[in-house]
Amino acid sequence: MSYILNTPDQQAEMLAAIGVSSIDEIIQRQIPQDVLVEGLLDLPPALGEMELETHIKQLAALNRSDRVCLMGGGAYDHFIPAVVDEITSRGEFYTAYTPYQPEASQGSLQAFFEFQSLICRLTGMDVSNASLYEGGTAVSEAVFMAMRCTNRHKRVVILGSVNPEYRQVLQTYTKTLGTEVVVIPAKNGVVDPAEVTTALNDQTACLVIQQPNFLGCIEQAEELCTAARAVGALAVVSFDPISLGILTRPGDYGADIAVAEGQSLGTPLQYGGPYLGLLACRNEFVRKMPGRLIVQGKDRDDKLCYMLGLQTREQHIRRDKATSNICTNQGLLALRATVYLSSLGPQGLKEAAELSCRMAHYLADQLQTVPRVTLAFDKPFFKEFVIRCNQGVDKFLATARDLGFNIGPELSRFHDSELLQDGVLVAVTEKRTKAELDALVSGLKAKLK
Amino acid sequence: MRNTTATQPLFDFSAPGRRATEFPAAAVPTKSLADLIPAGALAKEPPPLPELAEADIVRHFVNLSTLNMCVDTHFYPLGSCTMKYNPKRHERLSRLPGIVDLHPHATEDDSQGMLAILYEMQQMLAEIAGLPAVSLQPAAGAQGEFTALLTAAAYFRDRGEKRTKVLFPSSAHGTNPASAALAGFDCVQLPPTNTGFVDLKQLQAELDESTAVFMVTNPNTLGLFEKEIATISKMLHDVGGLVYIDGANMNAIVGVTRPGDFGGDMMHYNVHKTFTGPHGAGGPGSGPIAVRDFLGDYLPGPVIQKTETPSGVRYSLVTPKKSIGRVRSFSGNVGILLRGAFYLRTLGAAGVREMTEQAILNANYMKARLQDVLPVPQGELCMHEFVASAKKLKDEAGVTAMDIAKRLLDYGFHAPTVYFPLVVPEALMIEPTETESKQTLDAFIDAVKEIVVEDPDMLHEAPHTTSVRRPDEVGAARNPVFCNTACGPT
Numbered sequence A: 001m002s003y004i005l006n007t008p009d010q011q012a013e014m015l016a017a018i019g020v021s022s023i024d025e026i027i028q029r030q031i032p033q034d035v036l037v038e039g040l041l042d043l044p045p046a047l048g049e050m051e052l053e054t055h056i057k058q059l060a061a062l063n064r065s066d067r068v069c070l071m072g073g074g075a076y077d078h079f080i081p082a083v084v085d086e087i088t089s090r091g092e093f094y095t096a097y098t099p100y101q102p103e104a105s106q107g108s109l110q111a112f113f114e115f116q117s118l119i120c121r122l123t124g125m126d127v128s129n130a131s132l133y134e135g136g137t138a139v140s141e142a143v144f145m146a147m148r149c150t151n152r153h154k155r156v157v158i159l160g161s162v163n164p165e166y167r168q169v170l171q172t173y174t175k176t177l178g179t180e181v182v183v184i185p186a187k188n189g190v191v192d193p194a195e196v197t198t199a200l201n202d203q204t205a206c207l208v209i210q211q212p213n214f215l216g217c218i219e220q221a222e223e224l225c226t227a228a229r230a231v232g233a234l235a236v237v238s239f240d241p242i243s244l245g246i247l248t249r250p251g252d253y254g255a256d257i258a259v260a261e262g263q264s265l266g267t268p269l270q271y272g273g274p275y276l277g278l279l280a281c282r283n284e285f286v287r288k289m290p291g292r293l294i295v296q297g298k299d300r301d302d303k304l305c306y307m308l309g310l311q312t313r314e315q316h317i318r319r320d321k322a323t324s325n326i327c328t329n330q331g332l333l334a335l336r337a338t339v340y341l342s343s344l345g346p347q348g349l350k351e352a353a354e355l356s357c358r359m360a361h362y363l364a365d366q367l368q369t370v371p372r373v374t375l376a377f378d379k380p381f382f383k384e385f386v387i388r389c390n391q392g393v394d395k396f397l398a399t400a401r402d403l404g405f406n407i408g409p410e411l412s413r414f415h416d417s418e419l420l421q422d423g424v425l426v427a428v429t430e431k432r433t434k435a436e437l438d439a440l441v442s443g444l445k446a447k448l449k
Numbered sequence B: 001m002r003n004t005t006a007t008q009p010l011f012d013f014s015a016p017g018r019r020a021t022e023f024p025a026a027a028v029p030t031k032s033l034a035d036l037i038p039a040g041a042l043a044k045e046p047p048p049l050p051e052l053a054e055a056d057i058v059r060h061f062v063n064l065s066t067l068n069m070c071v072d073t074h075f076y077p078l079g080s081c082t083m084k085y086n087p088k089r090h091e092r093l094s095r096l097p098g099i100v101d102l103h104p105h106a107t108e109d110d111s112q113g114m115l116a117i118l119y120e121m122q123q124m125l126a127e128i129a130g131l132p133a134v135s136l137q138p139a140a141g142a143q144g145e146f147t148a149l150l151t152a153a154a155y156f157r158d159r160g161e162k163r164t165k166v167l168f169p170s171s172a173h174g175t176n177p178a179s180a181a182l183a184g185f186d187c188v189q190l191p192p193t194n195t196g197f198v199d200l201k202q203l204q205a206e207l208d209e210s211t212a213v214f215m216v217t218n219p220n221t222l223g224l225f226e227k228e229i230a231t232i233s234k235m236l237h238d239v240g241g242l243v244y245i246d247g248a249n250m251n252a253i254v255g256v257t258r259p260g261d262f263g264g265d266m267m268h269y270n271v272h273k274t275f276t277g278p279h280g281a282g283g284p285g286s287g288p289i290a291v292r293d294f295l296g297d298y299l300p301g302p303v304i305q306k307t308e309t310p311s312g313v314r315y316s317l318v319t320p321k322k323s324i325g326r327v328r329s330f331s332g333n334v335g336i337l338l339r340g341a342f343y344l345r346t347l348g349a350a351g352v353r354e355m356t357e358q359a360i361l362n363a364n365y366m367k368a369r370l371q372d373v374l375p376v377p378q379g380e381l382c383m384h385e386f387v388a389s390a391k392k393l394k395d396e397a398g399v400t401a402m403d404i405a406k407r408l409l410d411y412g413f414h415a416p417t418v419y420f421p422l423v424v425p426e427a428l429m430i431e432p433t434e435t436e437s438k439q440t441l442d443a444f445i446d447a448v449k450e451i452v453v454e455d456p457d458m459l460h461e462a463p464h465t466t467s468v469r470r471p472d473e474v475g476a477a478r479n480p481v482f483c484n485t486a487c488g489p490t
């Protein structure tokens, strides 16, 4: 394939206008001879569109996403209304750049302003930024933000029930800064607020919790936020956006910064990315926020318009003093979330959350009728739960796969001492039907006798 | 023809009871929610989202989309951003079943096809960089910079060296210093130079045993290749430091020269620029990094490994031996990496070289034809972009780079990047890319030539034809409104 438009004649005219004899001359007058590539690189041979499509289809067929998805652990198979794909596949959105020229980008700017507005309503927070990379880095960005807000840089407390990958990212992000990251282990699925209170002190920048937590269980979020604020630390909550259809909002129970993996809001699984990092906070902290922000204002004719705001926080102006290094964000996924939330509305979100929750509880009940399968914890959960299987995790999962179901991940995968090594996560969304779940359970019963 | 009703604030279309997505009732016998969820955690009502009908949603967003300029509709010569054509076949392929619906925790057995594509991408990026070890993890260029700096920090720590300084030229992109600071380094910016090139004496003066990394964009942000890059690299290596190549401008050199060959030890790609992952109105991107073999053990995990066994080829996810750890969840911005991989697979080795050459040709042609009205202070020739200056025009007629940029919108062209790099006064950074025809370039050149002789007062007021005029940024900053006024913690 070639995407070049200029004909040899046109190229010759252009070379003449430049005053050189060849493109090689332009290159050789600028790049030292001894570092030029001789000949061609060693890359796979070029394919035409049709051959590429055949090739990629063959490879895609090796990926077994055709089974019923009961997988979780930070990415979920929620339903995506067609309108999300239709709107976001418009070239006017996906082939535009960051809206640096507001007059030529009102479409993106207004959509992102609406995104911020919807996220505020979803979370009960005052201000949302226009997106971060994904849920894991969002936690780290929130921690850095909390350090700036509190001017405490030495110590952070995080629950062991927070997604292990998010905790690993935080370890990576803070390693060279020498910040102490204190992890409070979960017991029987949740963390004891009393233990957290003991760990918090006046050097602590923030407490990071996840609600529902990585094991699916519901933490005592309000008590935890209150404990953090009692020592002047910020309460950082990583939430599941779908859960807010039925659960109380971070802003309602005292979160100072709410972050999330926003994938569930209309972004397909696509093997882990691009996803959507959400970050929203209380008004008083807005100037310490990382990432792009859209503001509403007026143009010179006094007409309503939208533009980038508080840019002096950002790297292109503040350079090494910026609140984050983020430049390219996850705009198109923010647009997906905007259309998704518009389409679901309050009632749709409630239905999706309630359906996920009830289906998950139904499956949890039924799975316990399978020989030697038990629920790991007896705590309330939302749409995800941990099971243990005495017959061995591998055998259980292989049997489920044979029956046409992908379950997991198994907790041992994360090499994390905070997690039960023989546990397996099971996640259920509104997409699952009773018939599917019954087929799984009866199949397991028959095969795992 | 513009439908201003449809582009009113989204919330204005809300009416009680309107629906666009409905789900069935749960057909399972479970207890009520109140019995499943503790009272304190259960919301009394769902969040106050707007209640909208699908017809309104569609009309609203479709009309909003028409207020954007984009590559599909306009020439978009935004310097440093590589706004090239985004092939439609990439969109179709990345939405295939097996790709778009693959869960990131799928077992290795269940994701061999995906891993095969990503492994090949890793190898292609290593070959293009001339640097053997690649991590696909970083979500964008800035995260690539940060990740590479942490990789370097781990390497130095392992050797028992305490190196605290990261250096960069004053023409560096803002993410370079921001990433260095985030990684815990002290930032040292070299003073601006007249030539636009790194001044070796200045650099030498800053080099010592505390120097960790020199970050340099090559070609630099003026669109010029740092001729002395090999010497610069030797100077860094002599004091035990490393050279980081900011690969935002790779579109100028792919297949022509390689960072690993001209002395770079680490680099990032912006797949959303060079390899045409679309920009998505601000993202997502993908910023994989490539590093020398002795740094490979420190890369973030997981990386993709290929093993040939008697029963066939097997791909697996492994964490390098001395890995810095994770920098994000899962395995990178796969959707963008795939589009980049599709692009490279359709171009092949000759195609990528042609891409680079034609990007260089288009930029030099524009430069040659524009410099009599907009002088280009640095560089006789350029690589894939150039930075013109409107300083003379500003001094003589009061017309600024911003005025020209805004007026270009009226002519149906997206504006170049303005006021970057900071080392050029009244900078207009122009990057045409290879996917534009001479006709388009000529039309843009003609427009600039008309604009520079237009009435300055009219130019200060430009644009005149867009959906809104210049925003009052000062006014908006005074009392900033971040969300629909009716929102907030109600």
Ligand SMILES: Cc1ncc(COP(=O)(O)O)c(C=O)c1O
Pocket: A326, A327, A328, B080, B081, B140, B141, B142, B143, B173, B175, B176, B217, B221, B246, B248, B249, B270, B285, B286, B287
């Ligand atoms: C020279 C340069 N370096 C780094 C970056 C940052 O890359 P990204 O936006 O992908 O994070 C950019 C992009 O804007 C750039 O132009």
